[in-house]
Amino acid sequence: MSPEFILGIAIAGTLTGAVYGLMALGLSAIFGVMRVVNFAHGEMMVGGMYIAYLLYKTMGLDPIMMLPVAALGLFVVGYLLQRYLVNYFIEVPEHVQFLLLLAVAMVFTNAFLMIFGPDARGVQLPYAFDSYNVGPLVIDKVRLIAAVIAVLIAALLGLFFAKTRTGKAIRACADNLTGAQVVGLDVKHLYAVTFGLGAACVGAGGALMLLLVDVHPHLTTDYTLLGFIIVIIGGLGSLPGALLGGVLIGLSEAFAGFFLAASMKSMFAFGLLILVLLFRPNGLLGRGA
Amino acid sequence: MTRTSTLFPLGRRTLLKSAAAGAALAALPMRRLHAAAPLKLGVLLPRSGFLALIGQACQRGVDMGLPVLKDMGYDIEVMNADTESSPDVGRTQAEKLIREGAQMLMGTFDSATTMSVAQVAEQKGIPFVVNIASDPKITEQGYKYTFRVFPTSPQLGAGGMGLMKTLFAQTGTTPKTAVFMHVNDSFGMSMLAGVNALMPKLEMPFKIVETIAYDPRAKDLSIEVAKAKAAKADMHMVVTRLNDAILMVREMVKQQYETQGIISPGSPGMYERQFAKTLGKYADYCVTNIPWFDPRSDLNKELEPRFTKAFPDETYDINFGFTFEAVLVAADAYKRAGSANPQALTEALRKTSIAKRLLTGTAIAFDEKGQNNGNQVVAVQNRDGKPQVVLPDQFAVMKPVYPVPAWSKR
């Protein structure tokens, strides 16, 4: 096996992983702040894909340009969902939260089925088949774009939490809820903003993903699971962790797929998840135990 | 414990009485029964759940087929049920349809659900016509009430591999090596077994240098395709479903993986409209060897324009075709049986012989296991965005192209 070849596999794995990471960012942010595990995560992602698809279909707009629209749409969905539903379930036991979001997920998936039908829907873009030749390497253009955008969005989200007033206030809620309430922060609003932002990341991830995968209603569960694996490995609540987790999963799938049986590649992702849960339950970049 | 049809509890008794009265009289009430009511056919399809796409495609075969069959003089009424892509639901739905008076069942596309419905049919003694499901085991269980119109996966594979040799002979290009990339589910695995068994048996001219199984739920096939490319084989042989077929070819273009051609020995995916729509010019020249619409058939001439008018965005494919034929088989058996008595219907199904088909092949007829062996596999090549029959000559509307033009030359 030539070294160029191994390098090619590594690049493909890393690029796919970055997109996975973007999708997991939102899940991570929501958990980090509210300790709510969003089991309707994959559904939101598919929602973002459908928004981008609709804009493409009706107006011929490029999903990359429409990324902000998909993000905004999902922000609204996330904000409302948190404000008027999930908010009443912040303090309940995990299994109740789980059931609640599962029911939401069920409604979403089947609403997609009713509205869009079961067919896979994709976009046809002139550059969808392009790739760059770098020496002996062939690098997929769409994946490269998607990966760059994923990193950019992660950076923006990080900046938001670090620099803006709202971002700092949200972090305050996460660190010390009672303290935040005492100083008069509007926790309800801040939680809803966080949920909205998490959903917006997922929406943006969905719009990007549409360049790589055709959307159909039953993608949802797989993405939810994949999202979980990634954030746990990276560290629930850690933004760089989500990206790292994505890249690690991308790489492990790539190498497992190449050197072992391709159909077993996600087994390695689950294996990795088990190891991380046991030995670093807070994830690779998660805040200390 | 076998229950007769709940709709005609008296009908059967009348029948027995008249049979006792004399054979000549027996025909009379039968005919009256037939005239009285259409056959109640319970249709079981996965219209929701992860197979919803195919289930709804099959359902179109029922919905569009009914008026056509009525025009042909068949008398049939359907009771639809959704299996939700689950064998458990399929079983209870089958029980429910029978309880509500279904006199025959038809469905269910996936092999697992078909198996569980076949068991219900056996227990109740209600005939069951399988439109699509390729697992050979379905007709190996000794079931007396199950009849399958679709070919088994070994039949598909044998037909598909045989046609490859014809293709190579006719185009004068024979690959020496091939990569075999297949989906890792029950269908993919039984095709794999079939292909491996047939390679020596049919003395195929090429060697399979790499076999790659991939996850049916894969959302990224870049690594699988890279692996295939690394094998540097002449031909790319595949067994796919739809979404993975799209991912695979897109990846092949991006990775500039050129071969003599992409050929499927019998699987869905590449002939579908979504495939052509998403991949555009890159969808062209892919070959699928599969039973297809007989371009010369009257039924085809009747149905195709109707279909394209009603569903301009959907594929006129064999999900539709085989479901239509399955309904036709059911209606035809009822007409010949002249009664909705399950035994009479089963007997009539066993004697089925439908020569005027929609799909390629000889007459539909069932062997002692309930398998229709009359399907003929043809080579369907995508040309200008449409699947066209290219082999064998008696069905062909175009000449096959092999090797195919390079991605960059399209």
Place this chain on the structure above:
Amino acid sequence: MAMGRATRMLIGLMVALLLAPFIGNDYLVSVLILCLFNAYLAQAWNIMMGFAGQLSLGHALYVGLGAYAGGALFFHYGTPPWIGMIVGAAIAALVGGVIGFLGFRFGVKGVYFALLTIAFAEFTRILFDHFTWVGGSSGLYLPVVRADHDNLLLLRGRPAMFYYVILGLSAAVFLICHRILGSRLGYYWRAIREDQDAAQALGIDTFKAKMAAVMLSAALTAVGGVFYAFYTNTLYAESAFAMHRSIELILGAIIGGMGTLFGPILGAFLLTLLGELLTRLAENFGHGFEGVKQIGYGLILLVIIALRREGVWPRLAKRLGLDGEKAS
């Protein structure tokens, strides 16, 4: 007094269920089999989560292990399913024990523990997809004989036989749960569920007690899996170990009332019947409305969760004057 009433009601219910196949038709029987099967699994899951407070979202793992153990033994050696149940239960208890051991020893708690159970279930699903001795992804088909007589030893026969088998199994689990809840172990479990640190302070060996809950729950679930294998005759790793099976399995227990004896049974019946009812209603919509059933189902789940966080049974039990039954 209250106990007497509860017992009388239970006996009444049992008699009604025993008579059901004589009154109803085959469709009713097949729906009731589904109800009882779900009730059985919900009870088994309830031991681990409801009694001992350990959230498992991967119980399909044990269903699958049981189904494949019983199915493969029968397929390869003609082993009767009753022996398969013992083997399946042993394997599941062992695997459950390993997961429990790892989880508890490494201090994996709450959501993380739940995700650990999912990870093991999914890992095993893909593993079985490649395990050719049990058919791999081609599936495992148990030989079916024409069912005109019942063979209880080999579990081959008509729906009514399966109905009585699953009824018996459900009743047995109910009695086991009842027995354990009243025992010292049951008391330990509840103490751990309420406050593990306090339980430890009281001198309870929490590790041992939790391990007992996981292993018992896993073993009983696997027995249900063997039943499933023989009832459906077709096994695919894809569906036997499926994530959605893990979810369906716990819905009944949560909706009915986790931690109670009768809640999981009630919940499983309610949800299974609700599913059937919605299927009926959805049929009226015809094509183009596929998915409307699941939307209705999801909305009803939402409403129940919003109104009855502890499940339906506790409040209902109070209404019926059966507070004594509510064991927690």
